[in-house]
Amino acid sequence: MARKTEQSRKLQKRAEQLIPGGVNSPVRAFRSVGCDPLYIVRGQGSHIWDADGNEYVDYIGSWGPLILGHAAPTVIEAVIAAARKGTSFGASTPAEADLAELVISAFPHMQKVRFVSSGTEATMSAIRLARAYTKRKYIVKFEGCYHGHADALLVKAGSGVATLGIPGSAGVPEEFTQFTLALPFNDVGALEQAFEKFKHQIACVIVEPVVGNMGCVPPARGYLEALRAITQRDRALLIFDEVMTGFRLAFGGAQELYGIKPDLTTMGKIIGGGLPVGAYGGPSEIMDLIAPLGPVYQAGTLSGNPLAMAAGYATLSYLRDHKDVYAILDRLAGVAVAGVAAAAHDAGVPVCHNRVGSMFTWFFAAGPVTDWTSAAKCDTEAFGRFFRAMLENGIYLPPSQFEAAFLGAAHTEKDVQQTIAAAKQAFAMAAA
Numbered sequence: 001m002a003r004k005t006e007q008s009r010k011l012q013k014r015a016e017q018l019i020p021g022g023v024n025s026p027v028r029a030f031r032s033v034g035c036d037p038l039y040i041v042r043g044q045g046s047h048i049w050d051a052d053g054n055e056y057v058d059y060i061g062s063w064g065p066l067i068l069g070h071a072a073p074t075v076i077e078a079v080i081a082a083a084r085k086g087t088s089f090g091a092s093t094p095a096e097a098d099l100a101e102l103v104i105s106a107f108p109h110m111q112k113v114r115f116v117s118s119g120t121e122a123t124m125s126a127i128r129l130a131r132a133y134t135k136r137k138y139i140v141k142f143e144g145c146y147h148g149h150a151d152a153l154l155v156k157a158g159s160g161v162a163t164l165g166i167p168g169s170a171g172v173p174e175e176f177t178q179f180t181l182a183l184p185f186n187d188v189g190a191l192e193q194a195f196e197k198f199k200h201q202i203a204c205v206i207v208e209p210v211v212g213n214m215g216c217v218p219p220a221r222g223y224l225e226a227l228r229a230i231t232q233r234d235r236a237l238l239i240f241d242e243v244m245t246g247f248r249l250a251f252g253g254a255q256e257l258y259g260i261k262p263d264l265t266t267m268g269k270i271i272g273g274g275l276p277v278g279a280y281g282g283p284s285e286i287m288d289l290i291a292p293l294g295p296v297y298q299a300g301t302l303s304g305n306p307l308a309m310a311a312g313y314a315t316l317s318y319l320r321d322h323k324d325v326y327a328i329l330d331r332l333a334g335v336a337v338a339g340v341a342a343a344a345h346d347a348g349v350p351v352c353h354n355r356v357g358s359m360f361t362w363f364f365a366a367g368p369v370t371d372w373t374s375a376a377k378c379d380t381e382a383f384g385r386f387f388r389a390m391l392e393n394g395i396y397l398p399p400s401q402f403e404a405a406f407l408g409a410a411h412t413e414k415d416v417q418q419t420i421a422a423a424k425q426a427f428a429m430a431a432a
């Protein structure tokens with residue numbers, strides 16, 4: 001019954017000759033789970049097909065963007081209609097203000113938004129802006145949080161960096177990260193100390209309000225409130241990196257769910273509905289420092305690209321008009337997560353889980369997982385075996401213990417039951 005892999009292998013061999021590791025983003029190489037990467041040729045709804053004709057229930061959803069599933073008709077039609085009129089002009093088009101209005105409507109603290117082409121650009125630009133606004137140098141980030149691959153942010157950066165077991169990145173001089181303070185997540189004391197030591201020198205605190213990039217790790221009760229209070233007291237800016245959580249946990253992201261107003265919000269993933277879009281936004285008083293109004297330079301040839309704006313608008317307007325989708329996702333993800341956790345428990349495999357809405361991780365550890373130190377205790381070999389067994393059974397999970405899985409509006413009860421049945425088999429194999 002072994003899954004056919006010949007075509008995917010052939011494609012990977014060819015790509016390896018041409019592209020480093022055969023991939024254009026490292027986690028796609030499946031290095032940490034001990035098997036060959038898949039080549040995907042088609043997606044529809046919650047399912048994807050690889051080059052060997054295998055079908056999978058997909059829990060990656062392009063790493064977050066595809067909350068409406070693959071090839072959602074509303075998105076595809078919008079992109080085709082936009083493409084017919086031309087793919088890029090390097091000049092303003094009406095679609096940009098349409099999407100801006102929709103994005104701003106989701107976030108009470110936001111009066112203006114600037115579109116870029118990736119989450120990396122969004123966080124990099126938001127930090128530049130925060131430093132310009134506060135006229136301070138230091139930034140605080142948290143261990144295990146990933147904010148894209150800009151130099152100053154590749155410090156204890158979770159995600160693919162954690163998967164590869166490297167602390168930062170070669171090619172980033174120490175001098176470029178000397179103003180980056182990396183603190184443990186969910187630790188108010190550590191933040192208080194940093195603000196004492198660097199009083200009035202910290203420009204901003206950037207955080208994934210629900211972390212997705214060390215696996216899913218929610219904030220402890222009161223933690224986000226403490227971040228808000230401490231930054232406000234010192235007049236540092238609080239940046240919520242909602243690249244993953246924006247439009248995922250609620251239409252207004254984690255800040256709606258937890259009732260916190262940050263100073264700046266960064267977005268990506270869902271905001272582009274599967275096309276490359278990132279964004280950062282906040283009050284006009286801060287945003288108007290950006291060129292051409294102010295001295296903070298930030299630009300992009302393909303920023304606000306008409307196809308990307310169309311995909312984003314189609315996705316976000318669907319979510320705005322179907323807000324019950326979040327309750328539906330929450331329920332179905334709850335069934336999936338609990339079902340797999342119960343299967344692990346029955347087989348005597350130590351697995352704990354974190355979930356917020358449709359974002360979740362099964363950690364191969366006794367747990368609880370509350371920060372990077374506890375996440376790093378996971379048995380990544382056992383996760384690798386589980387991952388491979390699930391793949392054999394037609395379930396496509398993120399190929400790393402330190403990446404959150406996602407469920408979307410296209411997932412069905414049947415998908416979830418298939419997933420739980422696959423997990424029962426996977427854990428039985430592990431126990432045998």
Ligand SMILES: *Cc1c(COP(=O)(O)O)cnc(C)c1O
Nearest residue numbers: 118119120146147148243244268
């Ligand atoms: C994915 C991600 C990024 C980086 O976005 P890219 O589009 O991959 O550059 C930044 N922050 C968070 C929280 C992310 O999940």
